[in-house]
Amino acid sequence: MPFTAADYGVLAASTQRTVGVILGVVAIGGFxxxxxxxxxxxxAETGSEIELAPNxxxxxxxxEMEGRRLDQGLMAGLVCIVVIAIALPxxxxxxxxxxxxxxxxxxxxxxxxxxxxxxxxxATCHGSVDGPGGLRxxxxxDNNGLFLAQVQWKVPSLAAVLYRYSTEEVRYVMEYGRxxxxxxxxxxxxxxxxxxxQIDEIIVYLEHEQIDIAExxxxxxxxxxxxxxxxxRTELGEGASSDDVTAAAQQMLxxxxxDPVRMGELLFNNTADGGVYGCARCHxxxxxxxxxxxxxxxxxxxxxxxGGGGFGPPLANGATTRQxxxxxxxxxxxxxxxxxxxxxxxFGQGDGGxxxxxxxxxxxxxxxxxxxxxxRADFCAEHGGEGLLTPEQIAAIVAYERQL
Ligand code: HEC
Ligand code: HEC
Numbered sequence: 001m002p003f004t005a006a007d008y009g010v011l012a013a014s015t016q017r018t019v020g021v022i023l024g025v026v027a028i029g030g031f032x033x034x035x036x037x038x039x040x041x042x043x044a045e046t047g048s049e050i051e052l053a054p055n056x057x058x059x060x061x062x063x064e065m066e067g068r069r070l071d072q073g074l075m076a077g078l079v080c081i082v083v084i085a086i087a088l089p090x091x092x093x094x095x096x097x098x099x100x101x102x103x104x105x106x107x108x109x110x111x112x113x114x115x116x117x118x119x120x121x122x123a124t125c126h127g128s129v130d131g132p133g134g135l136r137x138x139x140x141x142d143n144n145g146l147f148l149a150q151v152q153w154k155v156p157s158l159a160a161v162l163y164r165y166s167t168e169e170v171r172y173v174m175e176y177g178r179x180x181x182x183x184x185x186x187x188x189x190x191x192x193x194x195x196x197x198q199i200d201e202i203i204v205y206l207e208h209e210q211i212d213i214a215e216x217x218x219x220x221x222x223x224x225x226x227x228x229x230x231x232x233r234t235e236l237g238e239g240a241s242s243d244d245v246t247a248a249a250q251q252m253l254x255x256x257x258x259d260p261v262r263m264g265e266l267l268f269n270n271t272a273d274g275g276v277y278g279c280a281r282c283h284x285x286x287x288x289x290x291x292x293x294x295x296x297x298x299x300x301x302x303x304x305x306x307g308g309g310g311f312g313p314p315l316a317n318g319a320t321t322r323q324x325x326x327x328x329x330x331x332x333x334x335x336x337x338x339x340x341x342x343x344x345x346x347f348g349q350g351d352g353g354x355x356x357x358x359x360x361x362x363x364x365x366x367x368x369x370x371x372x373x374x375x376r377a378d379f380c381a382e383h384g385g386e387g388l389l390t391p392e393q394i395a396a397i398v399a400y401e402r403q404l
Contacts (some may be wrong), residue, residue, distance in 0.1 A: 127155075129159060153289050172352070267400075283309060284310060323345040
């Protein structure tokens with residue numbers, strides 16, 4: 001939707017005009033009153049100008065000047081000082097409230113603008129912020145830019161994006177996009193159309209629309225169930241009846257309750273909300289467009305090898321046991337994710353904006369400094385500080401990854 005006049009403050013200008021007209025009327029009316037008053041209060045001349053000019057009258061004597069008059073003057077001064085002494089601190093007491101008010105108003109305004117920008121530029125792929133994400137047509141090409149296949153790419157939901165990424169990390173993806181995926185660069189630095197302020201406004205809007213932690217847990221849980229169905233359908237083959245698939249999926253979930261590796265596998269491949277609660281979308285090549293099916297038609301399309309590496313590094317063939325000596329170090333990394341330029345494990349380093357998400361803690365305002373004026377700086381505190389996955393779920397994923 002394009003900007004309306006209201007966005008550019010045209011409404012505000014007409015309010016100002018109304019105030020101006022009222023002030024003008026009051027001023028002119030006042031002047032007329034003053035003039036009438038003068039007219040009626042005018043006195044006849046008192047006498048010859050040589051004795052007493054008409055604009056002069058006899059002054060009080062010294063006794064009065066230094067007595068009653070002086071006291072009146074001093075008293076007026078005292079009253080002014082008392083008024084100032086009380087009014088200034090009172091005004092000052094209201095200052096924090098005015099400051100908060102300004103932040104709130106700017107925040108609302110930014111979110112409103114961000115809403116317009118989001119609807120115009122993001123919703124076509126991501127759907128509504130609190131929705132389940134979407135699908136996007138995408139043309140796969142090989143390293144030489146030659147056509148491989150036409151696929152449908154799973155677009156992640158942004159409903160919990162500020163739990164797993166800090167505002168600076170979200171800014172990074174928006175600024176530069178995601179290479180080799182349909183996510184384009186939006187920031188000027190990445191060659192896109194948006195200014196820093198517009199990106200800020202979208203982030204503020206995203207922040208307003210984040211779902212709460214109970215809903216996140218529920219969606220992740222539902223995702224595990226539908227992932228189990230997908231696995232069961234693949235294992236049983238095309239001909240399987242829906243009842244068989246349901247029974248096999250239920251058996252799988254029951255087994256997974258006692259078997260962390262099986263549970264870890266389901267969590268790793270969690271399909272909910274475009275894959276945001278899982279890992280496969282970044283660590284399994286082609287997961288985002290179901291490469292398994294596409295590769296059956298074109299052998300040049302990369303095969304969907306679990307943990308084979310995609311946007312994120314390969315995790316298979318013992319890669320994670322070399323990177324992390326112990327499971328608890330490995331878990332700690334999944335909890336907090338990577339940060340740009342910060343080392344992890346034995347030889348890892350967060351590259352490109354810290355794009356490995358945080359799964360165990362909320363990090364939305366980890367580096368919110370840049371947005372101080374337009375964002376509430378306590379996003380994570382307000383949302384309980386928890387991340388997308390529970391400690392048990394993370395332990396299960398780590399158990400699965402370490403045996404890949
Ligand atoms: C043409 C489709 C498309 C449009 C338009 C688009 N995105 Fe994306 N976006 C994607 C896809 C696809 C991904 C996931 C890429 C991948 O598989 O890693 C993504 C990823 C993201 C991510 C990273 C999320 C994560 O958890 O990995 C953010 C943040 C994001 N987009 C924000 C936006 C915003 C904000 C806009 C609007 C300014 C926008 N996107 C417009 C397709 C799109
Ligand atoms: C949005 C993409 C994305 C998702 C989703 C994702 N990762 Fe990552 N992961 C990365 C990136 C990128 C790196 C490399 C670190 C960096 O560049 O910041 C990484 C690094 C890792 C590493 C370290 C590998 C090494 O050898 O350096 C492990 C382990 C890992 N991820 C596990 C997981 C697990 C477990 C999940 C799911 C709970 C997950 N990842 C989900 C992108 C992702």
